[in-house]
Amino acid sequence: MSKKLPKREDGFSSWYTQVVNKAGLADYGPVKGTMVIKPYGFQIWENIKEIFDKMIKETGHVNAYFPLFIPKSFLAREAEHIEGFAKECAIVTHTKLKSDGDNGIIVDPDSKLEEELIVRPTSETIIWSMYKKWIQSYRDLPILINQWANVVRWEMRTRLFLRTSEFLWQEGHTAHATKEEAQKETLDILELYKSLAENYLAIPVITGIKTEAEKFAGAERTYCIEAMMGDKKALQAGTSHNLGQNFAKAFDVKYQTKDNKEELVWATSWGVSTRLIGAIILTHGDDKGLRLPPKIAPIQVVIIPIYKSDEQKSLVKQYLVEIITNLESLGIRIYQDWTDNTPGYKFNNWEMKGVPLRLEVGPRDVENNNIVLARRDIDGKLFLSKEVTIKKIPELLNEIQNNLFSQALEFRDSNTHQASNFDELKKVIKEGGFARCGWDGKASTETLIKEETKATIRCIPLDEKPENLKCVFTGTPAKHEVIFAKAY
Amino acid sequence: MSKKLPKREDGFSSWYTQVVNKAGLADYGPVKGTMVIKPYGFQIWENIKEIFDKMIKETGHVNAYFPLFIPKSFLAREAEHIEGFAKECAIVTHTKLKSDGDNGIIVDPDSKLEEELIVRPTSETIIWSMYKKWIQSYRDLPILINQWANVVRWEMRTRLFLRTSEFLWQEGHTAHATKEEAQKETLDILELYKSLAENYLAIPVITGIKTEAEKFAGAERTYCIEAMMGDKKALQAGTSHNLGQNFAKAFDVKYQTKDNKEELVWATSWGVSTRLIGAIILTHGDDKGLRLPPKIAPIQVVIIPIYKSDEQKSLVKQYLVEIITNLESLGIRIYQDWTDNTPGYKFNNWEMKGVPLRLEVGPRDVENNNIVLARRDIDGKLFLSKEVTIKKIPELLNEIQNNLFSQALEFRDSNTHQASNFDELKKVIKEGGFARCGWDGKASTETLIKEETKATIRCIPLDEKPENLKCVFTGTPAKHEVIFAKAY
Numbered sequence: 006m007s008k009k010l011p012k013r014e015d016g017f018s019s020w021y022t023q024v025v026n027k028a029g030l031a032d033y034g035p036v037k038g039t040m041v042i043k044p045y046g047f048q049i050w051e052n053i054k055e056i057f058d059k060m061i062k063e064t065g066h067v068n069a070y071f072p073l074f075i076p077k078s079f080l081a082r083e084a085e086h087i088e089g090f091a092k093e094c095a096i097v098t099h100t101k102l103k104s105d106g107d108n109g110i111i112v113d114p115d116s117k118l119e120e121e122l123i124v125r126p127t128s129e130t131i132i133w134s135m136y137k138k139w140i141q142s143y144r145d146l147p148i149l150i151n152q153w154a155n156v157v158r159w160e161m162r163t164r165l166f167l168r169t170s171e172f173l174w175q176e177g178h179t180a181h182a183t184k185e186e187a188q189k190e191t192l193d194i195l196e197l198y199k200s201l202a203e204n205y206l207a208i209p210v211i212t213g214i215k216t217e218a219e220k221f222a223g224a225e226r227t228y229c230i231e232a233m234m235g236d237k238k239a240l241q242a243g244t245s246h247n248l249g250q251n252f253a254k255a256f257d258v259k260y261q262t263k264d265n266k267e268e269l270v271w272a273t274s275w276g277v278s279t280r281l282i283g284a285i286i287l288t289h290g291d292d293k294g295l296r297l298p299p300k301i302a303p304i305q306v307v308i309i310p311i312y313k314s315d316e317q318k319s320l321v322k323q324y325l326v327e328i329i330t331n332l333e334s335l336g337i338r339i340y341q342d343w344t345d346n347t348p349g350y351k352f353n354n355w356e357m358k359g360v361p362l363r364l365e366v367g368p369r370d371v372e373n374n375n376i377v378l379a380r381r382d383i384d385g386k387l388f389l390s391k392e393v394t395i396k397k398i399p400e401l402l403n404e405i406q407n408n409l410f411s412q413a414l415e416f417r418d419s420n421t422h423q424a425s426n427f428d429e430l431k432k433v434i435k436e437g438g439f440a441r442c443g444w445d446g447k448a449s450t451e452t453l454i455k456e457e458t459k460a461t462i463r464c465i466p467l468d469e470k471p472e473n474l475k476c477v478f479t480g481t482p483a484k485h486e487v488i489f490a491k492a493y
Numbered sequence: 494m495s496k497k498l499p500k501r502e503d504g505f506s507s508w509y510t511q512v513v514n515k516a517g518l519a520d521y522g523p524v525k526g527t528m529v530i531k532p533y534g535f536q537i538w539e540n541i542k543e544i545f546d547k548m549i550k551e552t553g554h555v556n557a558y559f560p561l562f563i564p565k566s567f568l569a570r571e572a573e574h575i576e577g578f579a580k581e582c583a584i585v586t587h588t589k590l591k592s593d594g595d596n597g598i599i600v601d602p603d604s605k606l607e608e609e610l611i612v613r614p615t616s617e618t619i620i621w622s623m624y625k626k627w628i629q630s631y632r633d634l635p636i637l638i639n640q641w642a643n644v645v646r647w648e649m650r651t652r653l654f655l656r657t658s659e660f661l662w663q664e665g666h667t668a669h670a671t672k673e674e675a676q677k678e679t680l681d682i683l684e685l686y687k688s689l690a691e692n693y694l695a696i697p698v699i700t701g702i703k704t705e706a707e708k709f710a711g712a713e714r715t716y717c718i719e720a721m722m723g724d725k726k727a728l729q730a731g732t733s734h735n736l737g738q739n740f741a742k743a744f745d746v747k748y749q750t751k752d753n754k755e756e757l758v759w760a761t762s763w764g765v766s767t768r769l770i771g772a773i774i775l776t777h778g779d780d781k782g783l784r785l786p787p788k789i790a791p792i793q794v795v796i797i798p799i800y801k802s803d804e805q806k807s808l809v810k811q812y813l814v815e816i817i818t819n820l821e822s823l824g825i826r827i828y829q830d831w832t833d834n835t836p837g838y839k840f841n842n843w844e845m846k847g848v849p850l851r852l853e854v855g856p857r858d859v860e861n862n863n864i865v866l867a868r869r870d871i872d873g874k875l876f877l878s879k880e881v882t883i884k885k886i887p888e889l890l891n892e893i894q895n896n897l898f899s900q901a902l903e904f905r906d907s908n909t910h911q912a913s914n915f916d917e918l919k920k921v922i923k924e925g926g927f928a929r930c931g932w933d934g935k936a937s938t939e940t941l942i943k944e945e946t947k948a949t950i951r952c953i954p955l956d957e958k959p960e961n962l963k964c965v966f967t968g969t970p971a972k973h974e975v976i977f978a979k980a981y
Contacts, residue, residue: 035567035622036610039560044638047557069535072527073612073643073659074583077590079523081598091590095562096600097612098586100647102565102579110569112584112609121600122524124561124585124612134523150532155561155643159588171561 010357012292017236022165024286028295028358031165031282038163038170042279045358046166048303049282050173054153056205056301057175057277060197066149066177071131073155074122079130082255086129089222093159095124095170124157129223129248129274132178133256140180140270142261147190148180166283167240167493174278180270182260184249187271191247194275195228198243206281207298207410208232208288209417210242211488213464218448224274225249231463231488233417234287237437239463239490242284245275283493288413295359296381298409299402304340306332306398307360309351311367324371324391328364331395337402356381361405362398382408421488427454430477430489434460439490441466443474443483450478460489498845500780505724510653512774516783516846519653526651526658530767533846534654536791537770538661542641544693544789545663545765548685554637554665559619561643562610567618570743574617577710581647583612583658612645617711617736617762620666621744628668628758630749635678636668654771655728655981662766668758670748672737675759679735682763683716686731694769695786695898696720696776697905698730699976701952706936712762713737719951719976721905722775725925727951727978730772733763771981776901783847784869786897787890792828794820794886795848797839799855812859812879816852819883825890844869849893850886870896909976915942918965918977922948927978929954931962931971938966948977 010027013020025031030046033039042050058068074097081087101116125131132150139145157171177194181187195212202210210230220227224246232242253259253269262268289296299305308325312318325341332339340360342351348365355363365377365386376394378387382405389397420438424430433440444450444462454477455461469486476483498515501508513519518534521527530538546556562585569575589604613619620638627633645659665682669675683700690698698718708715712734720730738757741747746758777784787793796813800806813829820827828848830839836853843851853865853874864882866875870893877885908926912918921928932938932950942965943949957974964971 032623032626034560034562035564035619036560036562039562041560041623042558044555044557048555050558051556067532067536068539069532070530070538070661072522072524072529073645074522074524074527076523077598077600080590087590087598091598094588094590095585095610096587096590096604097583098600099584099609100582102568102575102582102584102611110565110575110579112565112586116584121587122583123590131523135520135529138520157561173558 010292010294013235013290020290021286024290024294024357025165030286030295033165036170038160040165040169040171042173045303046282049285049297049301050279052301052303053201053205053281054175057197057201058153060201061151061177064193064197066151068152069150070152070154071128071135073125075125075128075131077121077123079134080123082130083223083251085251086223086255090126090158094126095157095159097122097124125154126156126158127274127276128152128154128156128176128178129252130255133252133258133272136180136270137256137258140258140260143182143263146180146182146260146270147186149177149190150179151175151177164283166279166286172279174276176276177274179273180253180258181273182262182268182271184271187249187273188247191226191228191245191273191275194245194273195230198230198245198275198277201277202230202232202242202281202284203410205298205300206285206288207406207413208242208284209410209414211464211466213466213469213488215244215464216448216451216462216487218451219462221246221274223248223251225251229464232284232288233413233420233439233490234284234493235290235416236287237420237490239439239488239492240280240284240287241463241492242281243275243277246273248272248274287493289359289409293353294357296409297359297361299361299406302359302361303338304358304360305338305402306340306362306364307355308339308341308364308366309348309355310341310343311348311365317368320368320371321366325366328376328391328395332398335399337398352379362401364394380405382412424477424489425475426480427478430454430460431458434458434489434491437491439463439488440477441486441488442477443471444485444487445476445479445481446484450476454478454489458489460491463488463490463492498780498782501723501778508778509774512778512782512845513653518770518774518783521653524658526648528653528657528659530661533791534770537773537785537789538767540789540791541689541693541769542663545685545689546641548689549639549665552681552685554639556640557638558640558642559616559623561613563613563616563619565609565611567622568611570618571711571739573739574711574743578614578646582614583645583647585610585612613642614644614646615762615764616640616642616644616664617666617740618743621740621746621760624668624758625744625746628746628748631670631751634668634670634748634758635674637665637678638667639663639665652771654767654774660767662764664764665762667761668741668746669761670750670756670759672759675737675761676735679714679716679733679761679763682733682761683718686718686733686763686765689765690718690720690730690769690772691898693786693788694773694776695894695901696730696772697898697902699952699954701954701957701976703732703952704936704939704950704975706939707949709734709762711736711739713739717952720772720776721901721908721927721978722772722981723778723904724775725908725978727927727976727980728768728772728775729951729980730769731763731765734761736760736762775981777847777897781841782845784897785847785849787849787894790847790849791826792846792848793826793890794828794850794852795843796827796829796852796854797836797843798829798831799836799853805856808856808859809854813854816864816879816883820886823887825886840867850889852882868893870900912965912977913963914968915966918942918948919946922946922977922979925979927951927976928965929974929976930965931959932973932975933964933967933969934972935967938964942966942977946977948979951976951978951980
């Protein structure tokens with residue numbers, strides 16, 4: 006906490022890095038691009054996990070665990086899939102180390118594997134090789150399996166939470182008897198993702214479909230939730246893929262229908278990752294540091310006792326008993342900071358860590374039966390009686406949750422603009438924000454725009470209205486309404 | 494469910510494999526020795542995880558996540574540690590695949606890593622490389638971190654849950670200012686492991702300390718919980734290590750004491766894994782399959798409706814509403830089997846899957862306001878009124894939990910024998926079971942006994958009474974009382 010946090014406007018990227026560091030969320034590991042998720046950051050992930058795990062279980066999904074290692078030949082079975090992941094694989098080739106005869110340790114060449122193994126970048130191939138064994142008849146369908154796991158993608162340019170060589174995620178992999186059922190699952194999950202983002206992370210998102218150029222390697226259709234970060238750039242926060250029969254074909258997974266025919270199985274896959282923590286920081290953070298939505302905050306209320314003598318300390322301590330008992334009985338996650346640091350240091354520290362609500366109690370507050378409350382989402386302090394405080398805290402947490410969402414929504418909406426021609430599009434992209442506009446549906450147009458503006462089509466929003474639009478680039482009638490933006 | 498389960502006495506090993514398969518717990522993955530944990534097996538793991546996670550959090554521990562990949566040089570820093578793991582490593586050497594110009598995919602030789610990476614077999618080295626950054630002063634101590642993760646040990650002879658190339662576990666890694674504090678932590682965790690095993694998994698365990706020959710590679714002292722399986726062999730179910738200052742030395746982790754001195758930090762590490770699921774199967778399983786302790790059973794009560802017509806079906810369905818509502822409100826995990834299979838098939842299937850309590854309801858039961866109950870831990874059926882059933886189920890689940898523990902305890906105790914000379918020891922080992930006896934404390938004696946009997950010292954029990962014992966092999970005064978057994 007020695008150096009001051011830079012202002013966001015003076016360098017958003019350096020601000021981000023320092024918030025991650027100073028709030029104690031994560032650290033780089035010794036291997037380039039790897040991440041250590043520190044306890045405070047990991048508690049955010051645990052809270053997200055608990056919420057989403059409940060959502061998918063309530064909708065009939067179950068968890069399982071599939072192996073980390075994928076035989077090279079499996080990954081290669083689906084052409085687009087291998088194309089998409091070939092350049093970023095961690096490849097296991099040997100299984101033993103030995104002494105070099107001197108003081109060093111070398112890889113034992115005799116332990117070379119017959120077939121190299123790929124550390125999963127995603128698990129479609131290994132899972133479908135198992136579904137091949139598990140699926141015979143329509144009675145075996147649907148399979149609605151999810152796994153919480155680590156995956157590895159050998160990225161060159163990395164940033165904590167946003168892009169790291171290894172990250173944590175959930176990956177759902179479902180198998181269905183019909184095309185319609187797979188499509189419904191893809192969209193149902195997309196709605197769960199939207200609910201997770203908006204109702205828990207307080208991040209407004211646009212649901213949409215990716216263009217061919219941006220879709221998942223091996224999918225028929227990729228749906229996504231896209232959010233606007235505090236620097237007006239877009240972040241893809243979750244994806245849900247309709248895989249069609251691509252993986253069923255690659256692994257020859259057929260089932261016997263009710264009327265005794267053989268059909269290929271239909272598939273979906275979907276995932277959200279620790280990237281969501283990056284999205285929370287980038288959406289809600291301010292010049293004082295992190296701001297956490299109460300529903301996923303490891304600490305919802307921090308209590309700062311203020312005292313100058315042992316006598317005052319015990320006075321404050323006693324005064325706090327009732328409020329702490331009450332908050333704990335409500336299941337509110339609280340933390341009391343009795344360290345030797347100064348109150349000023351403590352205020353800054355817990356603001357940096359994004360705790361939604363701070364209570365301050367000193368001898369004078371005890372005397373007046375008062376408590377001082379400071380909300381992380383707005384400036385200023387509240388002075389309430391002890392009794393009112395106890396009653397009001399759940400309500401305040403709720404207000405903070407909603408207000409963070411409203412602030413983010415207002416920010417996104419005020420930075421989203423219609424662009425009716427290429428100059429307007431370029432202006433929006435230059436100034437930052439989302440440009441909604443018509444697109445002729447051609448990959449070549451998409452590429453030309455990207456080359457000139459560095460912006461990509463984030464998605465075709467599900468609520469698109471392309472009817473009276475013209476393509477922002479070619480001026481021909483638009484096939485789709487799309488959102489262009491620079492992205493993480 | 495086509496082939497019948499072999500009796501345990503006709504081949505315990507084949508019985509085990511078939512229970513894992515027929516109960517739907519796990520499957521082998523495509524890479525030799527890897528395991529797919531199927532949803533039913535994974536739910537057991539989730540229940541165990543939830544229980545133990547709560548235990549460690551209540552004792553002040555927090556979760557975090559450290560990277561999967563360990564630089565080769567890190568693993569090599571602690572001499573015993575590398576010695577212990579060198580022969581069973583998965584080694585990552587490259588990061589890209591490419592086309593071979595024909596139709597194949599090959600490893601791109603240009604993507605060779607400068608330093609090879611080891612897929613973590615355990616995380617001491619990578620964690621202590623981070624602790625080096627995080628620990629400066631006594632104020633930074635203790636660090637009480639745990640992680641839930643996958644680890645890889647390239648095993649040649651594998652068996653599902655018991656020994657697989659990849660498995661899931663928790664690994665605690667703590668850092669302390671004093672030797673005493675580290676020792677206390679090691680033993681506190683051992684007690685938590687004992688409580689997890691006995692009070693939740695219903696597996697009686699002996700707490701003890703490993704001999705030098707059996708201790709963890711890099712530890713000063715390894716404590717363990719040892720259990721007796723249904724074939725009278727021992728299974729190490731969890732270990733807690735006092736690492737002394739070994740890893741602090743290897744990674745040069747020092748802290749400034751209150752009086753401004755520099756000291757090396759003291760460490761512990763401890764883990765339990767998906768092996769516990771193997772322990773549950775091997776401890777409680779019988780000739781009908783799995784038997785699960787209610788506290789960790791994915792389904793605690795299975796309900797089998799019995800009917801021959803649609804009219805009977807709706808009669809039974811209606812009759813069940815009250816009982817289901819009641820059980821759900823009590824938080825009891827229930828499952829209703831309305832599939833088209835015969836009642837007989839269903840009984841066998843849910844017995845195989847180890848569900849603690851089965852309710853059967855047919856039209857005659859409806860007429861008589863009755864329910865038929867079958868406990869998985871004892872033979873016979875109970876016939877109770879609907880009202881009594883509702884009231885009695887939580888109590889019955891409790892009884893089943895306790896009875897499974899009692900049965901296992903009785904089995905272990907009746908197969909544990911004192912051996913006062915080598916002939917007696919050999920007899921115990923030959924007939925199966927634990928032999929408690931004196932040992933002179935010499936590694937050579939331990940080796941000679943192992944060579945002749947295939948039994949190892951499972952542990953020096955914490956409640957040893959070596960005072961009047963003689964070494965079972967040499968006849969000289971015993972240094973320790975130990976437990977010999979064949980082990981998994």
